[in-house]
Amino acid sequence: MKSVLVKKSAVLFMVAAMLLTAGGCNSSVVPAASDEVFTVLQGVDATTLDPGMHAEGPTSNVDRQIFDTLLDQNDEMKIVPSIATEWTAVNETTWEFKLRDDVYFHDGEQLTADDVKFSVERILNPENSSPQISNFKAIKEITAEDQFNITITTDGPYPLLLVRLSALRIVPEHYVQEVGKEQFALQPLGSGPYKFQKWVKDEYVKLEANEDYWQGAPQIKKVMFQPVPEAAARVMALQKGEADLIVNLPPHQVKDLENNAKTAVKTVSSTRFIMLPFTTGNSVVSDVRVRQAINYAIDVDSIIENIFGGKATPSSQPVSSFDLGFHQGLNPYGYQPEKARQLLAEAGYESLKLNMGSPSGRYIMDKEVAEAIKLQLEEAGFEVNLTFEEWGNYATKCLQGALKYDLWLIGWGSSTFDAGSTLNFWLNSSLPTCYYQADSQVNEFLDQTLDIALKTVDEQHRVQLYHQVIEKIYDDAAFVPLYQQEDLYGVSNDINWQPRPDESIRLYQASYK
Amino acid sequence: MLQLLKWRKLINAVIVLFGVSIIVFLLMYLTGDPVALLLPMDASLEDAEMLRESLGLNDPLWQQYLRFAGQAVKGDFGVSLRHHQPALPMILAKMPATIELTLAGMAVALLIAIPLGIITAVKSNTVIDYFGSLAALIGQSMPVFWLGLMLLYLVGVKWDLLPINGRGSWQNLILPAITVGAYTAATIVRLLRSRMLEVMQQDYIKTARAKGVKKNLIIIKHALRNALLPVITILGMQLGVLLGGAVITETIFSWPGVGRFMIQSIYNRDIPVVQAGVFVLASCIVIINLLTDVIYSWLDPRIKYE
Numbered sequence A: 001m002k003s004v005l006v007k008k009s010a011v012l013f014m015v016a017a018m019l020l021t022a023g024g025c026n027s028s029v030v031p032a033a034s035d036e037v038f039t040v041l042q043g044v045d046a047t048t049l050d051p052g053m054h055a056e057g058p059t060s061n062v063d064r065q066i067f068d069t070l071l072d073q074n075d076e077m078k079i080v081p082s083i084a085t086e087w088t089a090v091n092e093t094t095w096e097f098k099l100r101d102d103v104y105f106h107d108g109e110q111l112t113a114d115d116v117k118f119s120v121e122r123i124l125n126p127e128n129s130s131p132q133i134s135n136f137k138a139i140k141e142i143t144a145e146d147q148f149n150i151t152i153t154t155d156g157p158y159p160l161l162l163v164r165l166s167a168l169r170i171v172p173e174h175y176v177q178e179v180g181k182e183q184f185a186l187q188p189l190g191s192g193p194y195k196f197q198k199w200v201k202d203e204y205v206k207l208e209a210n211e212d213y214w215q216g217a218p219q220i221k222k223v224m225f226q227p228v229p230e231a232a233a234r235v236m237a238l239q240k241g242e243a244d245l246i247v248n249l250p251p252h253q254v255k256d257l258e259n260n261a262k263t264a265v266k267t268v269s270s271t272r273f274i275m276l277p278f279t280t281g282n283s284v285v286s287d288v289r290v291r292q293a294i295n296y297a298i299d300v301d302s303i304i305e306n307i308f309g310g311k312a313t314p315s316s317q318p319v320s321s322f323d324l325g326f327h328q329g330l331n332p333y334g335y336q337p338e339k340a341r342q343l344l345a346e347a348g349y350e351s352l353k354l355n356m357g358s359p360s361g362r363y364i365m366d367k368e369v370a371e372a373i374k375l376q377l378e379e380a381g382f383e384v385n386l387t388f389e390e391w392g393n394y395a396t397k398c399l400q401g402a403l404k405y406d407l408w409l410i411g412w413g414s415s416t417f418d419a420g421s422t423l424n425f426w427l428n429s430s431l432p433t434c435y436y437q438a439d440s441q442v443n444e445f446l447d448q449t450l451d452i453a454l455k456t457v458d459e460q461h462r463v464q465l466y467h468q469v470i471e472k473i474y475d476d477a478a479f480v481p482l483y484q485q486e487d488l489y490g491v492s493n494d495i496n497w498q499p500r501p502d503e504s505i506r507l508y509q510a511s512y513k
Numbered sequence B: 001m002l003q004l005l006k007w008r009k010l011i012n013a014v015i016v017l018f019g020v021s022i023i024v025f026l027l028m029y030l031t032g033d034p035v036a037l038l039l040p041m042d043a044s045l046e047d048a049e050m051l052r053e054s055l056g057l058n059d060p061l062w063q064q065y066l067r068f069a070g071q072a073v074k075g076d077f078g079v080s081l082r083h084h085q086p087a088l089p090m091i092l093a094k095m096p097a098t099i100e101l102t103l104a105g106m107a108v109a110l111l112i113a114i115p116l117g118i119i120t121a122v123k124s125n126t127v128i129d130y131f132g133s134l135a136a137l138i139g140q141s142m143p144v145f146w147l148g149l150m151l152l153y154l155v156g157v158k159w160d161l162l163p164i165n166g167r168g169s170w171q172n173l174i175l176p177a178i179t180v181g182a183y184t185a186a187t188i189v190r191l192l193r194s195r196m197l198e199v200m201q202q203d204y205i206k207t208a209r210a211k212g213v214k215k216n217l218i219i220i221k222h223a224l225r226n227a228l229l230p231v232i233t234i235l236g237m238q239l240g241v242l243l244g245g246a247v248i249t250e251t252i253f254s255w256p257g258v259g260r261f262m263i264q265s266i267y268n269r270d271i272p273v274v275q276a277g278v279f280v281l282a283s284c285i286v287i288i289n290l291l292t293d294v295i296y297s298w299l300d301p302r303i304k305y306e
Helices: A004-026 A057-066 A113-124 A161-165 A173-179 A181-186 A231-240 A251-259 A288-297 A300-308 A337-346 A366-379 A391-400 A419-427 A440-454 A459-475 B002-030 B034-038 B045-054 B061-072 B087-122 B127-141 B144-158 B170-200 B203-211 B215-243 B247-252 B258-267 B271-299
Strands: A037-042 A071-073 A079-081 A084-091 A094-099 A139-146 A149-154 A194-200 A204-209 A222-227 A263-277 A312-314 A352-359 A382-389 A410-413 A479-492
Touching (some): A037 A057, A057 A204, A057 A222, A094 A113, A113 A139, A113 A149, A231 A251, A231 A479, A231 B144, A251 A263, A251 A479, A288 A337, A300 A312, A300 A479, A352 A366, A352 A391, A382 A391, A391 B258, A419 A440, A419 A459, B002 B061, B002 B271, B061 B271, B087 B127, B087 B271, B144 B170, B144 B247, B170 B247, B203 B215, B215 B271
Parallel strands (some): A037 A222, A352 A382
Antiparallel strands (some): A139 A149, A263 A410, A263 A479, A312 A479
């Protein structure tokens, strides 16, 4: 008798093999990226293709190809016409917009004022739980005057309206009503330069050129977005020619791509900056001299040189250089270890124990930066207890005002290109995210100045008010501003494409060489 | 009696699933607020509150759990907070990719491990054994991400033999399968070798040898048969682990499996998806454990539920 066991094992093995082949046959076949398909690799896949129901960069990069926005921002982040060609502020709360009459959705239906109204109202409808609701909730009413004219009324002076509308993707009312919200998120239909073709979740999104696009047909005809979470794998795919554009290139791989004849690196100063807010409620950092000492003890230039290979800019304030209200006149504190020791001594400390927190893996090289700061502070006489936390936990605590560290690392990118929302977020003492609880006079001054600024439509006056706030927190060392990031992209040498500071990828402007 | 015991196992399984769902539910709520991660960071407090209210996240925890459990028994795990799609079908859609990778990894592991395990045992303390055992040791101590990246670089880029990203053709499957299979293979080689050596010392092997039975026959029929039993246990356990998603391998090779999807959902605190995922995976593991028991008693009739 042959061994029963061996026979039985063989049976099991064959069953496994059959299941395996069956699995293999059923799966769809991804064509290898040929010269024809422009392939973009991002770290994650789109979560939904309904442009009104998410607030995520990588997802926007996909849906931005399919949809048009009411207004747009050019490469310098200035507002420019798009679907709306002209706009006027009738008074402080009423705006009129004139729309193009030559824009058609991919199914041939014309884009009209009703679609714009619908696109705003579905975001504002609480039943839809849109994470974009806060961007548009200042809109009290939107009326379609006729097919191509709309009037928007806000519930108070709202200087950010145009910026918000430049992110408003117009969705087709007839189609969303017909197929429903869920189906629309899977099979989107827009009026943008690319038509949706196919989406296999976590594998690829395929798009094809809209030859009838109102700005003219795109030069690149076929596009594929693929999620490749591992940065090293994205770089290899680019080197191998399996990709044309990759995002979030790690700084230490810049040289590899620059030395390769087939690839290049594109950089752009990002709107995101990294800083260390102080929790001034903690007694150790309540003294301004200690906060200044910490500012002087950190060598930001060395961090930029050694960790980012020079690809970042030191910052002097918790506002990005692209924002309206950025204070050109302020220089970073700079690295002065002697001064740091002196200030610390003046404050009555020989050595000081600090608790520091940081996320890990959320921002480019965040862990390395936090560790470098710990070492630099220790050289200046501080004793640093550094804790890393998972981002979800850290972000939740941060927003609840529950981070207890004396100083902690966070990144910030304003979506409004206006210093107001950022300053208000961190300094409005009625919010839990105001970790700078100084004496009541200072907080009162900051609150009042910001309150007036946020309602001031006149830009020049608004900027003056922002500057007053920024100067005050600069002198008080309320934060350690570290650096403004540079976004790094790897590209194939066969293409023309330029990155934008808002991290948005516009393939309409790309072409093959 | 057997029937009763099987029922008891099934009831145990249900209790396990129930316990897992409560633990996951609590952990998700204790470690982060999904709304904080869903909204842009500068969203106002009122907006966050409104969204929390509309998602039902303001109700007492026990109410939320009961609502979830009531729907879950009907197979409805709710709608993903991020993807705006029903959670369970999203998880199930990822299962084919995961099963494909798991089975391929297992096949690789067995194809390497069984012959190597036998040879190293039979030729113990020879050069072959040293090399085989060394290979197994390396396989077991090599970090998965390192092996994955090395394969990606050497086979995918340098020698340009195979595609490096995604899923689709059988070529896409090879590198991830090797990466997944290497550790399991190494474990099995070491286990099989030591079991074989042990078994070869048994009296019945000596008897068979004394009777003049051919050596190959002894190895396959008498020794391997007995040495394989613990291997089945390890395989069952590994299968369970791998079905939970080989997260690192899936990440390196952009493999669209359950593991990667679950990790993203956990980072986003996408509670319905995580719940559905945990339920599916816990079910898989429970079923595999049941199957392992059944196969075990089928392969070795001496082992009964009693």
